[in-house]
Amino acid sequence: MSAADPRLSHYDADGRASMVDVGGKPETRREAVAMAFVELSSAVLAALPDNPKGDPLEVARIAGILAAKRTPELIPMCHSLPLSFVDVRMQLTPSGIRIEATAATVAGTGVEMEAMTAASVAALTIYDMTKALDKGIRIREIVLLRKSGGKSGEYQRPSGTPVSPG
Numbered sequence: 001m002s003a004a005d006p007r008l009s010h011y012d013a014d015g016r017a018s019m020v021d022v023g024g025k026p027e028t029r030r031e032a033v034a035m036a037f038v039e040l041s042s043a044v045l046a047a048l049p050d051n052p053k054g055d056p057l058e059v060a061r062i063a064g065i066l067a068a069k070r071t072p073e074l075i076p077m078c079h080s081l082p083l084s085f086v087d088v089r090m091q092l093t094p095s096g097i098r099i100e101a102t103a104a105t106v107a108g109t110g111v112e113m114e115a116m117t118a119a120s121v122a123a124l125t126i127y128d129m130t131k132a133l134d135k136g137i138r139i140r141e142i143v144l145l146r147k148s149g150g151k152s153g154e155y156q157r158p159s160g161t162p163v164s165p166g
Contacts, residue, residue, distance in 0.1 A: 030149030031085075031104040034115035036123040039096040039138040044130050048092075056129035057090045057097070064088035064122030068103050068114040078113050081105045086114070088122050099123055100145070110150050116142060 048056060068086040072078040085104040090097050101118035103111040123139045130137060147155045 027106055027108050028149045029104065029106050030110045030147070031102065032110060032112040032115040032147040033100060033102045033145045034112070034119040034143065035101075035145050036099045036119040036142045037096055037140045038099065038123050038126045039140055040126075040130065041134050041136070042094075044133045044137065045092065045094075045096070047133055048130075051129060053129050053132075056126050059129055060099070060122040060125040061088045061090065063125040064099070064101055064118035067121030068101065068118040071114045071117045074117060075113050079107075079109050081107050081109065081111060081114065083111070083114060086118060088118050090122075097126055099126075110147060110152075112144055112147055115147075116144060 053059075065086045065088055067074075069083060072080045083103060083105050085102065087102045089100050091100070099119050099122045101115045101122065103114035103118060105111050105114075120139075120142050123142070127137050127139060143157060144155070145157050
């Protein structure tokens with residue numbers, strides 16, 4: 001696709017980055033769920049309850065919620081949205097932590113970036129909170145799981161598409 005391709009809506013006719021005008025779009029309920037996975041060694045997983053910096057999962061949960069609210073400050077072409085809901089949940093697995101972030105709004109554009117930002121920052125926060133124990137921590141598979149609302153309607157990540165354990 002070239003910059004002039006109409007499917008690349010964040011470019012103007014001259015190929016310059018441009019914010020999309022969503023003023024004419026109807027306000028509808030929109031929701032998105034994203035996931036990230038933080039791969040941790042068994043030693044780091046075992047040490048989570050005794051982390052000297054505090055509970056990494058709770059700190060990451062709050063960081064993810066705050067990040068969703070700040071998405072337009074981080075992603076240049078994102079619109080400021082009145083978020084009606086943000087939730088970040090963690091699930092311990094034998095190989096790490098599965099993070100699932102949900103964002104919702106009633107607006108003229110979607111909340112995929114807010115959900116993905118929440119999952120990403122929660123993952124980075126877990127890294128920050130546990131890096132003293134292991135520098136080899138990996139953040140993997142930041143993906144959109146599903147979205148609803150808006151012109152493009154429903155999206156569900158196809159079953160069988162690889163995602164991290166959990």
